[in-house]
Amino acid sequence: MREVDRADSEASSFAGEAEAKEFGVPVSANETIDHNRRDFLYIATGMAGAVGVAAAAWPFIDQMRPDASTLAASSIEVDVASVTEGMALTVKWRGKPVFIRNRAPDEIKAAQEVPMSELKDPIARNANLASDAPATDVDRSAGEGKENWLVMVGVCTHLGCVPLAQQGDYGGWFCPCHGSHYDTAGRIRKGPAPENLAVPNYQFISDTKIRIG
Amino acid sequence: MSGGHSTYTPKTGLGRWIDARMPLPRLVYDSFIAYPVPRNLNYAYTFGGILAFMLVAQIMTGVVLAMHYVSDTSLAFRSVESIMRDVNSGWLLRYLHANGASMFFIAVYIHIFRGLYYGSYKAPRELLWILGCIIYLLMMATGFMGYVLPWGQMSGWGATVITSFFTAIPLVGDWVQQLLLGGFSVANPTLNRFFALHYLLPFMIAGVVVLHVWALHVVGQTNPTGIEVTSTTDTVAFTPYATVKDSFAMILYIALFAYFVFYIPNYLGHPDNYTEFDSLKTPAHIVPEWYFLPFYAILRAITFNIGPINSKLGGVLAMFGAIAVLFVVPWLDTSKVRSATYRPSYRIFYWLFAANAIFLGWLGSRPAEGTYVIMAQVATLYYFAFFLVIMPLLGLIETPRKVPNSITEAVLEKKGGAGVAHPARATAAPDAKA
Numbered sequence: 001m002r003e004v005d006r007a008d009s010e011a012s013s014f015a016g017e018a019e020a021k022e023f024g025v026p027v028s029a030n031e032t033i034d035h036n037r038r039d040f041l042y043i044a045t046g047m048a049g050a051v052g053v054a055a056a057a058w059p060f061i062d063q064m065r066p067d068a069s070t071l072a073a074s075s076i077e078v079d080v081a082s083v084t085e086g087m088a089l090t091v092k093w094r095g096k097p098v099f100i101r102n103r104a105p106d107e108i109k110a111a112q113e114v115p116m117s118e119l120k121d122p123i124a125r126n127a128n129l130a131s132d133a134p135a136t137d138v139d140r141s142a143g144e145g146k147e148n149w150l151v152m153v154g155v156c157t158h159l160g161c162v163p164l165a166q167q168g169d170y171g172g173w174f175c176p177c178h179g180s181h182y183d184t185a186g187r188i189r190k191g192p193a194p195e196n197l198a199v200p201n202y203q204f205i206s207d208t209k210i211r212i213g
Numbered sequence: 214m215s216g217g218h219s220t221y222t223p224k225t226g227l228g229r230w231i232d233a234r235m236p237l238p239r240l241v242y243d244s245f246i247a248y249p250v251p252r253n254l255n256y257a258y259t260f261g262g263i264l265a266f267m268l269v270a271q272i273m274t275g276v277v278l279a280m281h282y283v284s285d286t287s288l289a290f291r292s293v294e295s296i297m298r299d300v301n302s303g304w305l306l307r308y309l310h311a312n313g314a315s316m317f318f319i320a321v322y323i324h325i326f327r328g329l330y331y332g333s334y335k336a337p338r339e340l341l342w343i344l345g346c347i348i349y350l351l352m353m354a355t356g357f358m359g360y361v362l363p364w365g366q367m368s369g370w371g372a373t374v375i376t377s378f379f380t381a382i383p384l385v386g387d388w389v390q391q392l393l394l395g396g397f398s399v400a401n402p403t404l405n406r407f408f409a410l411h412y413l414l415p416f417m418i419a420g421v422v423v424l425h426v427w428a429l430h431v432v433g434q435t436n437p438t439g440i441e442v443t444s445t446t447d448t449v450a451f452t453p454y455a456t457v458k459d460s461f462a463m464i465l466y467i468a469l470f471a472y473f474v475f476y477i478p479n480y481l482g483h484p485d486n487y488t489e490f491d492s493l494k495t496p497a498h499i500v501p502e503w504y505f506l507p508f509y510a511i512l513r514a515i516t517f518n519i520g521p522i523n524s525k526l527g528g529v530l531a532m533f534g535a536i537a538v539l540f541v542v543p544w545l546d547t548s549k550v551r552s553a554t555y556r557p558s559y560r561i562f563y564w565l566f567a568a569n570a571i572f573l574g575w576l577g578s579r580p581a582e583g584t585y586v587i588m589a590q591v592a593t594l595y596y597f598a599f600f601l602v603i604m605p606l607l608g609l610i611e612t613p614r615k616v617p618n619s620i621t622e623a624v625l626e627k628k629g630g631a632g633v634a635h636p637a638r639a640t641a642a643p644d645a646k647a
Contacts, residue, residue, distance in 0.1 A: 061392070064392045064393070064395060064406070065391065065392055065395070066391055066394075066395055066396045066397065066402070067395065067396075067402065070395070070396040070397070070400075070402065090493060092492070092493060094397050094398075095396065095397055095398035095400055095492060096397065096398050096492070097492070097493045154493075157525075158377070158525055159373070159374040159375075159377035159378065159380075159525075160373040160374060160376075160377035160380075160398075161370060161373065161374065161495040161499060162493060162494060162495040163495075164495075164497075175495075176495060176496070176497050176498060176499060176580075177370075177374060177495065177499045177581075178512075178513050178581045179513070179516075179580065179581035179582050179586070191516060191581075192513065192515065192516050192524045192525055192528055192581075193524075193525065194523040194524060194525040194526075
């Protein structure tokens with residue numbers, strides 16, 4: 001609006017000069033500027049331009065997102081018959097490690113005895129349960145009767161490193177990158193990580209086979 | 214640049230012909246030959262030139278390395294080994310490039326600390342300082358992505374950790390991380406885009422450097438006294454005075470660079486990066502390149518929740534905040550005196566800050582356990598207190614020493630005070646030499 005006014009005043013000041021007449025200044029005495037019309041045209045042009053720029057920019061951002069081959073839903077089946085008590089297996093799922101651990105009774109007992117008030121993250125973070133399920137030991141494990149099985153994405157919830165098993169102050173996992181300590185149920189107990197290790201969607205399709213994803 | 218008072222006169226007909234059409238020789242003459250610089254610049258002021266040299270060296274070695282490097286996860290590691298063993302002079306070019314990055318950062322840190330000491334960021338040089346901060350940010354992005362390309366263990370895990378910073382952002386964090394990685398973990402799409410960006414960013418740095426130098430030539434250089442140039446006796450011509458001084462410093466710096474390249478080429482790297490990236494196994498001690506260590510220590514120092522901000526977001530905010538705070542330094546420093554030379558208290562806090570920054574760097578290289586965490590927390594506190602508390606308050610309460618009336622007076626005072634009585638006569642000497 002201000003620009004329009006300035007343009008007008010410049011035009012009218014030029015109109016009095018001889019050389020300006022030679023170039024034929026468009027605004028004469030019997031021609032007037034419709035300011036509303038001009039504002040509408042400015043705003044409409046500006047908005048069309050902005051939408052056009054946004055539409056043109058989107059493909060450049062969109063191409064950065066995970067492509068179809070990466071997104072292709074993948075699930076894996078793992079035979080856990082060889083994983084006896086106290087043993088563990090790491091498998092690769094969607095480019096990330098998944099820890100499958102057959103916990104020994106003392107590990108389960110240690111995790112069960114932890115009062116909920118001591119937990120830094122009181123939520124189970126178990127994709128198979130409700131999103132607000134409490135982080136009890138049984139909610140972290142494969143459930144009633146299968147408490148010995150612990151299946152978790154082996155990616156530290158801090159900055160994505162792979163924690164080391166049976167290390168740290170709580171005998172569970174310890175992340176070497178920034179010093180996060182997880183207990184024997186994969187719950188964050190100490191250090192910068194904000195959440196318990198994530199439990200992915202999985203199910204036992206037989207006594208010795210797990211499907212993840 | 215030198216405004217309307219250009220002293221360039223083309224000597225030949227061809228020179229006049231070009232000058233009338235596209236006066237590039239005039240621009241060069243006015244900017245790098247006749248350009249007046251304060252006569253009292255010390256060697257701390259030679260790092261701008263050294264940095265320009267390092268940028269060109271990095272681009273040159275980088276372009277030729279890109280002719281032999283393959284940005285595919287199945288071949289990247291092997292192609293780097295082939296550069297080291299098969300490509301003619303490949304070992305030299307790669308060591309020049311890898312150590313060149315470190316030399317670039319050593320120079321930029323000296324350059325930044327020189328600015329903090331002599332108050333180079335103060336009005337009217339705020340934009341000059343901010344442009345410098347942008348260059349520094351771009352350098353960090355470039356250095357980080359370059360370190361990913363050899364596809365070793367530190368490459369892959371460094372990329373994992375640094376891109377995970379963004380998952381700390383509420384709501385959109387995971388989406389942003391996937392956008393950066395092109396997937397759910399560091400993989401082939403990540404390597405490809407990092408290579409493309411690693412090639413692009415140095416040219417963006419070069420662009421901002423042009424703006425940085427432009428801004429410098431508008432406001433003029435500062436000098437150790439922090440007093441603005443008031444007369445021609447305060448300055449000398451860029452050529453030969455600054456050119457020769459810069460060149461001499463550059464030669465010494467290149468000698469240091471060569472020492473690293475030829476005698477200890479892997480000293481600043483990590484042995485783990487000679488192991489190919491394994492996405493299932495994190496190295497026991499993952500540390501970034503040395504030039505990121507102070508910020509890494511700050512990241513890890515926040516192990517506690519701060520109100521609604523959890524420790525992870527807190528750490529990331531503190532780390533980015535440590536860089537962001539540099540941008541507002543011109544407005545945090547309330548002192549009317551520019552140079553630390555005349556600020557006895559600031560000088561103490563400044564050197565404490567410098568020692569603290571090195572201490573943070575050392576802590577960043579230690580494991581994040583026990584007393585290291587507590588020390589990092591104390592050091593992080595001082596880092597922020599220096600900018601946010603000491604800088605604003607000290608300017609109000611400190612009594613600075615008497616500032617000389619001019620650069621010329623300061624120079625002569627230093628030389629024994631003999632000429633103070635007749636500054637005009639004494640300063641005729643450098644002009645006569647020129």
